[in-house]
Amino acid sequence: MRFQFKTSYNQDIRLFKDRIDTSWYGLLAVAVLAVPLLMSDYYVGEATWVFIYAICGVSLMALVGYTGLVSLGHAAFLGIGAYAHAYFLQHGVPWVVSVALAVTITTASGIVVGLPALRMTGIYLTIATLAFGVIIQEVFSRWESVTHGFAGMPVEKPTIFGVPFHDEWAFYYLCLFFLVLVLWMTRNLLRSPTGRAWIAIRDSEIAAQSMGVNLAIYKSIAFAYSAGLMGLAGALFAHKIGYLAPDIFTILLSIQFLLLVIVGGLGSLHGAVFGAIFVALLPPLIAILRDSIPASMNEAAQAMNIKLLAIIGEGIGNFLKKPGVEAGIFGLILVLVILLEPLGMYGRWVKIRVFFSTFPMYRGATFKRQKSYMRSERLR
Template sequence: MRYLFRTQYKQDVGLFRHNGDRFWYGLLLLLVLAGPALLGEFYIGELGAVFIFAIAGVGLMLLVGYTGLISLGHAAFLGIGAYVNAVLLARGVPFLVTLPAAGLFAALCGAAIGRPTLRMSGLYLAIATLAFGSIVGTVLQKWTAVTGGFDGFAVPTPTIFGVAIEGATGIYYVALAVLVFVLWVSANLLRSPAGRAMVAIRDSEVSAQSMGIHLARYKTLVFAISAGMTGLAGALFAHYVRYLAPDSFDVLLSVQFVTICFVGGLGSLRGAILGAMFVRLLPQLIAIVRDDLPFGIGRLPGLEPSLFGLVLVLVILFQPGGLNGMWLKMKTWFQAFPFKRQASFRRQKSYAKSERLR
């Protein structure tokens, strides 16, 4: 096992714990960069979609996993980012301007919805964000002069310094660059006083307020940051699907984003990426094995939403740490092998937040 010997205080807030992390993350980045040379176009397209969902998952993880605020309206922020980017591109604005503009406009909408819902929490906040998503969906349907309504909106091909970003490889590299940027921003945010305030609000709002943390300010801030990151994902999603329609940003997509956080593991940026891989690749796995399932199960309508719901319930009941928790257990087991103790890996009873003081 590796034992960390800290010689200065900055080591506790560093981006990497030790040189081993730098080596493995650097190697992973090199493999990802070499992906288009090793894989076919179909797989590159699916990995690009995973990167896009991971960007939205990281944004929602800051809200749900680190601040404890549930949102069922993040598909609306994805749609806002997608349409803002597509409409500006159609009017001749460069892609290097439309991409941050989509994130900024979505962040402003997030701050606007976050401010009046500050007194809500739990189920009430989820219902409020769900209503916001319905309002945005109606606007996208009815504002036909801008969005095209149900007729759809063709997304122009973006260019960067005169080079057209088209095909699976172009979207793959742009999405990868944005994902790395979002992870860097999130990691630095969580190391800052604002990040520690977010975690304090998640654990106990009363205790956080008694320590001088301004609840309204930080809740509005995290809503804006989360919505802005989802808006960036929406801008890339527009180029992935190439044709926008209002029904693409429904409540099922918001449920998928929440599934990313819970299945990946709450309170973990790595969990957001693992959850995005699960949510995006599970439909492809279902499509492969659909014809081989017995008793006509593969032809049942609503199979994918049912599996998402079943997996979410099983994870909450039997693996609250999600995929990231499973990875940490496996890593600890291999590090301790063969001098492991069974008690170290025995599943402990988990208590709900309202039961801890009983």
Template structure:
């Protein structure tokens, strides 16, 4: 067993827990950097989606997991960043400047939307952000001079300082770079007084205010920073999807982003990455099962002479092809996670790690489930 004894406050807020922790992160970074060498082009593209969704997860994790503010409108910030970046690229603005302008615009929108958060919390804030997302989707549909409405807006491949990132592998490394930068900035911000203030607001606004935390300023900062990261993800999202349309940025996408942070594990940057892996890879897995299950059971039926297997395979394939099945599976998984593993995927990983690090003296009561409360359920 290996225990880390903390003897100073600086040790408590350092970037890595110890040298061994830093070694594993370096090893993980090397493995991720070498993935395109051993994977096919299709899987490189799917992994790129994981990076983009991870940036979205970090953005929403700052707001929901660390500040305790529920948002159902982050698909609108993603759309604002995507459309703003595509508009500037179309008008000849350099790529870096277009990304910076998209981030600035989404940050301004985040501050505007964050103003109601000063007087709202819980379900009321969620309704307000949902209304904002609905309004922005109508703007995307009606403002045809900028967004081209339902006709859609094509997005060119990124070219940075004369270097083209049109190939999937090049774009993979570009998204990986921005994910690492987002994680590094967010991690350092959470170790700073700003991050400590966000966590204090999440736990108790009254206690945070009694300690001198300016609730209005720090809530606005949380919305602004979260929107900025979502604007960055929107710029990468625009290039990945290659063609923007208003019906992409719906309430369903906002729910998927919220599902990402809940399934991954609230209050953890690791959870944002785990949730991104789940949200990005679940649709391809469903598509693979939709095609492979009928073929596998049909071959079994041919080998055994039992037509029942073939009928079951065709029924499962027909079910998975129905519209709305993917959203239903997302909802079912969300319910199961809340009931069976409220700490999310990262919480399960922590249990496994503690079990092996303390074996054979692991106690089942180490992670005894306790009732947790949403912000709107606490006494004010």
């Protein structure tokens, strides 16, 4: 068991806890950098999706996980970023300027949405953002001079300062760079007064207010920051998907982002990345299982001469091939996570780590949730 003995304030707010922690992250960095060298283009592409989703996750984590404001309209911010970036690129704006403009526009729209949101709490805010998302999606499909409506809008490959980022591996490193930048920025923000004010607002608005936190300002900052990150993710998303259409940015995408932060674990940046890995890699995993389960079950059946196995395998394969099954699997996992592991994947990871670091002394009650009679949200 390892104890940390903190002797100064700077030690308390360090990015990495200690030298062992730092070396683990170093190892991770090496592994992530080596991925394009070791894996085929398909897997590099999937890993790029993970990075883009992780930026979206960090964006939503700042708003939902740290400030406690739930938004069902984040797909709209992603769409605004994506369309703005694609539009500026089409008009010959350099890449860096175009991304900066896209981020500025989404940040501004975040403030516009955030201002009325300051007066609302809980479910009213969620519905207001939902309404915003629906309206923006309609704007995407009707404003044809900019978005080309349902005809779609092609996005050219990124070229930055004359350097082409056309290959899978080059774009992988570009997304990785932005993810690390976003994580570093957010981590710093969270240990600054702003981040602490957010957490105070999340835990109790009234307590935060009486400690001198200006609710209006800090909620606006949270909305603006979250929207801005979403705009950045949108720009990368546009390149990755290659072709923008209004029916990408539906409420279902917003729900998927919320699923990401919940499954990953609310209130932790690790959770945003874990959730992104889950959300980005589950669909390809299902696609692989769809074909491999019947095949391998069939082989096993022939080897062991049990016909039943082959029939079961085929049944599973056929079930996975039905339309809409993927959404159901997502739903099932969401339900199980909320019921069994409300802290998400990061919560499970912390539990495993504590189990090993306190090995013979682990107490099951360490993480037991306090059972409150009823935490009413009617009176806030």
